[in-house]
Amino acid sequence: xxxxxxxxxxxxxxxxxxxxxxxxxxxxxxxxxxxxxxxxxxxxxxxxxxxxxxxxxxxxxxxxxxxxxxxxxxxxxxxxxxxxxxxxxxxxxxxxxxxxxxxxxxxxxxxxxxxxxxxxxxxxxxxxxxxxxxxxxxxxxxxxxxxxxxxxxxxxxxxxxxxxxxxxxxxxxxxxxxxxxxxxxxxxxxxxxxxxxxxxxxxxxxxxxxxxxxxxxxxxxxxxxxxxxxxxxxxxxxxxxxxxxxxxxxxxxxxxxxxxxxxxxxxxxxxxxxxxxxxxxxxxxxxxxxxxxxxxxxxxxxxxxxxxxxxxxxxxxxxxxxxxxxxxxxxx
Amino acid sequence: xxxxxxxxxxxxxxxxxxxxxxxxxxxxxxxxxxxxxxxxxxxxxxxxxxxxxxxxxxxxxxxxxxxxxxxxxxxxxxxxxxxxxxxxxxxxxxxxxxxxxxxxxxxxxxxxxxxxxxxxxxxxxxxxxxxxxxxxxxxxxxxxxxxxxxxxxxxxxxxxxxxxxxxxxxxxxxxxxxxxxxxxxxxxxxxxxxxxxxxxxxxxxxxxxxxxxxxxxxxxxxxxxxxxxxxxxxxxxxxxxxxxxxxxxxxxxxxxxxxxxxxxxxxxxxxxxxxxxxxxxxxxxxxxxxxxxxxxxxxxxxxxxxxxxxxxxxxxxxxxxxxxxxxxxxxx
Numbered sequence: 001x002x003x004x005x006x007x008x009x010x011x012x013x014x015x016x017x018x019x020x021x022x023x024x025x026x027x028x029x030x031x032x033x034x035x036x037x038x039x040x041x042x043x044x045x046x047x048x049x050x051x052x053x054x055x056x057x058x059x060x061x062x063x064x065x066x067x068x069x070x071x072x073x074x075x076x077x078x079x080x081x082x083x084x085x086x087x088x089x090x091x092x093x094x095x096x097x098x099x100x101x102x103x104x105x106x107x108x109x110x111x112x113x114x115x116x117x118x119x120x121x122x123x124x125x126x127x128x129x130x131x132x133x134x135x136x137x138x139x140x141x142x143x144x145x146x147x148x149x150x151x152x153x154x155x156x157x158x159x160x161x162x163x164x165x166x167x168x169x170x171x172x173x174x175x176x177x178x179x180x181x182x183x184x185x186x187x188x189x190x191x192x193x194x195x196x197x198x199x200x201x202x203x204x205x206x207x208x209x210x211x212x213x214x215x216x217x218x219x220x221x222x223x224x225x226x227x228x229x230x231x232x233x234x235x236x237x238x239x240x241x242x243x244x245x246x247x248x249x250x251x252x253x254x255x256x257x258x259x260x261x262x263x264x265x266x267x268x269x270x271x272x273x274x275x276x277x278x279x280x281x282x283x284x285x286x287x288x289x290x291x292x293x294x295x296x297x298x299x300x301x302x303x304x305x306x307x308x309x310x311x312x313x314x315x316x317x318x319x320x321x322x323x324x325x326x327x328x329x330x331x332x
Numbered sequence: 333x334x335x336x337x338x339x340x341x342x343x344x345x346x347x348x349x350x351x352x353x354x355x356x357x358x359x360x361x362x363x364x365x366x367x368x369x370x371x372x373x374x375x376x377x378x379x380x381x382x383x384x385x386x387x388x389x390x391x392x393x394x395x396x397x398x399x400x401x402x403x404x405x406x407x408x409x410x411x412x413x414x415x416x417x418x419x420x421x422x423x424x425x426x427x428x429x430x431x432x433x434x435x436x437x438x439x440x441x442x443x444x445x446x447x448x449x450x451x452x453x454x455x456x457x458x459x460x461x462x463x464x465x466x467x468x469x470x471x472x473x474x475x476x477x478x479x480x481x482x483x484x485x486x487x488x489x490x491x492x493x494x495x496x497x498x499x500x501x502x503x504x505x506x507x508x509x510x511x512x513x514x515x516x517x518x519x520x521x522x523x524x525x526x527x528x529x530x531x532x533x534x535x536x537x538x539x540x541x542x543x544x545x546x547x548x549x550x551x552x553x554x555x556x557x558x559x560x561x562x563x564x565x566x567x568x569x570x571x572x573x574x575x576x577x578x579x580x581x582x583x584x585x586x587x588x589x590x591x592x593x594x595x596x597x598x599x600x601x602x603x604x605x606x607x608x609x610x611x612x613x614x615x616x617x618x619x620x621x622x623x624x625x626x627x628x629x630x631x632x633x634x635x636x637x638x639x640x641x642x643x644x645x646x647x648x649x650x651x652x653x654x655x656x657x658x659x660x661x662x663x664x
Contacts, residue, residue, distance in 0.1 A: 086661045329418045
């Protein structure tokens with residue numbers, strides 16, 4: 001796409017930013033209708049699975065569980081430890097420190113807007129937030145609490161029962177591992193960050209992006225980043241090949257050779273908050289990450305100027321962070 | 333004091349609960365004026381040191397630092413990890429898990445209302461919250477970040493500078509270890525829990541304590557608990573001998589034989605939230621703690637009934653927990 005055409009299109013403003021969308025997202029429910037161009041505004045609410053409708057009671061319980069360190073073997077690690085809502089929903093470490101200070105193999109992805117992804121984890125091994133939540137609680141290097149012990153632990157805190165009863169009315173024994181993960185997933189569906197610079201720009205506020213950011217937006221289209229980074233999440237949400245380091249990605253789950261180096265495309269939303277980057281956390285800064293992606297994915301050495309503008313665009317993608325009042329947890 | 337006299341005095345109600353106060357507190361500023369009897373309501377605000385006046389800017393910065401895990405060597409342990417405001421300002425572990433999952437030697441005391449204490453730590457080795465905050469950040473088994481590295485770490489996050497400038501106006505280099513601890517202490521001075529059952533009762537609400545709690549209040553006076561547990565904190569705030577276990581208490585700091593087994597008297601405020609109990613966390617429940625204190629301190633085997641009533645009184649001492657919105661932290 002020539003620069004002159006692109007600029008003409010940019011002048012259209014509104015949500016139809018770059019028409020003739022090369023790619024449209026098709027990997028998660030409800031995505032199609034909001035993807036009107038290469039980029040799109042973040043929807044107000046994510047898709048909700050039929051078997052886990054959202055209720056205020058479930059969200060409240062999920063928030064409590066999200067912050068409860070007793071959901072780990074040690075009693076000190078909560079979901080919030082690695083998906084810290086003060087720090088863009090991440091821990092800002094290359095790979096997380098978990099049980100007994102063991103390090104995990106991959107960088108903790110942000111929980112912010114994760115509800116808009118269907119595939120979860122870097123290798124997409126879980127579908128939906130409920131299945132995702134089953135992983136870290138039990139993983140030996142993370143929270144290290146097997147499902148049955150997690151249920152036992154939470155059930156032993158009698159003050160939790162009324163919250164489970166309210167969240168799962170009519171169930172005889174509402175404290176189950178499935179309900180723990182359903183509640184956490186429901187809370188996570190509230191962790192949406194609206195109104196970043198791009199969203200406000202797409203809605204018609206020409207001043208919401210700086211000139212540098214607008215130039216960066218042109219460049220990511222010109223050089224081809226938008227082949228994978230598009231739609232409301234600025235990510236396809238599917239797995240793409242990224243041959244960088246030893247991690248075999250999806251193939252570590254499937255053992256299939258063609259799955260080697262397949263990783264979920266990272267979202268650009270709030271990306272300025274979530275350094276370090278990549279599945280191995282090997283890129284310390286946005287500049288590093290942009291250069292590596294240019295080189296590895298686009299076979300292109302981006303100039304300092306191009307990197308500067310792209311980073312300015314990425315920095316405009318920090319949305320309003322959720323306002324969370326620390327929950328009071330039952331103690332017995 | 334005979335039971336009949338005590339009951340007569342209880343009928344007076346109001347803040348002059350038990351007159352002829354055996355002890356009045358004298359260990360921290362501003363305490364004298366609010367201590368009108370054995371127990372007294374928690375003041376609205378704690379004493380403020382002359383060299384660290386409170387400002388909204390300083391409290392805001394202190395809250396950020398309190399929640400910032402980057403103030404630890406590992407990047408995952410914050411003040412909030414062991415003084416968790418979802419869990420009564422403690423971690424509910426016998427002794428805390430710190431850097432590299434090392435365990436500390438003593439139970440983490442609650443940060444709630446700690447501002448009303450002058451002496452800090454179980455052995456009273458720090459005076460005031462500022463000096464207290466210097467300890468855990470640097471302690472090898474806790475956050476393990478030496479003062480100079482802590483300053484370097486925070487100064488490297490450029491987004492912190494405006495907050496330090498606002499909190500410490502006119503200072504040329506406001507990012508110092510002293511200012512880090514001053515800000516944290518200022519935030520901690522906001523962590524006050526008013527209006528528990530006792531406070532409402534002392535202000536004249538006869539229904540604020542259950543009959544069982546009122547009976548427990550009589551018993552703690554009769555059997556002598558109030559010799560140490562009195563005043564607005566239901567603690568002298570000074571060190572008293574508690575010969576229980578191997579820990580030599582104050583003597584570990586001074587080496588003086590007469591300081592052996594001296595520990596700061598624990599507050600009863602919010603005590604129902606802060607199990608397990610004692611400097612070594614050896615008492616799992618309030619019932620256990622009450623029995624041990626009766627036996628070790630009062631040379632008395634409390635009956636099941638007495639324990640029941642005392643626990644009912646202690647359970648009435650949970651105040652309104654501070655409402656804390658998770659701060660957003662600068663990332664670079």
